[in-house]
Amino acid sequence: MIQTDCDGVSFGGRIIVSEGVIISDGVIVATYGGNIEIAANTYIGPYCVLYGHGGLTIGRNTMIGAHTVIVPANHGFERNDVPMNRQPLTRKGIDVGEDVWIGAGCRILDGVHIGGGSVIGAGSVVTKDIDPYSIAFGVPAKVVRSRQGQ
Secondary structure, eight states, X not given: OEESEETTEEOOOEEEXXXXXXXXXXXXXXXXXXXXXXXXXXXXXXXXXXEOTTOEEEOTTOEEOTTOEEESOBOOXXXXXXXXXGSOOBOOOEEEOSSOEEOTTOEEETTOEEOTTOEEOTTOEEOSOBOTTEEEXXXXXXXXXXXXXX
C-alpha cells in the first residue's frame, strides 16, 4: 500500500519508484510529509514498513527482507510536562546505499546511513551509521567484519 494520505489527511511528500523494483505483498510505503526514493532493481520483502518523514533513500540493487521497518523520524521525549505524542519529531532521514542486503525483521532508525555493499543481519536494530561493505548484526547492530578483502 502506497500512502500519501490517511483518513482524509494529506501527508504531503512524494514517492519515486525506479524501474525493476519489486514491492511484495503487504508492504506499506507512507510519506508522512517526506520523500521516499527507491532506486532500480530493489527488492522489498513482504510486510515491510517504509516511512518517509525525514526522507528515505534506498540505493540500487538493494534487498530488504520481510517484516523490516524503516522509520526516518523519532518521537521527542525531552519534556516531562508535555505528553510525548505532542512533542516535536526529529526528522534526520535515512540513506541506504547501493547493493545492501537487509535481513528479515530489521529495524532501521532515524539518522542512519548504511554504506553500499553492506549486510545487516536478520532481526538487527540499526541505530548508528554502518560503513560501506560492513557486516553488522545485533541489538543494537554492531559491525563484526568487513566484506572487503575477504
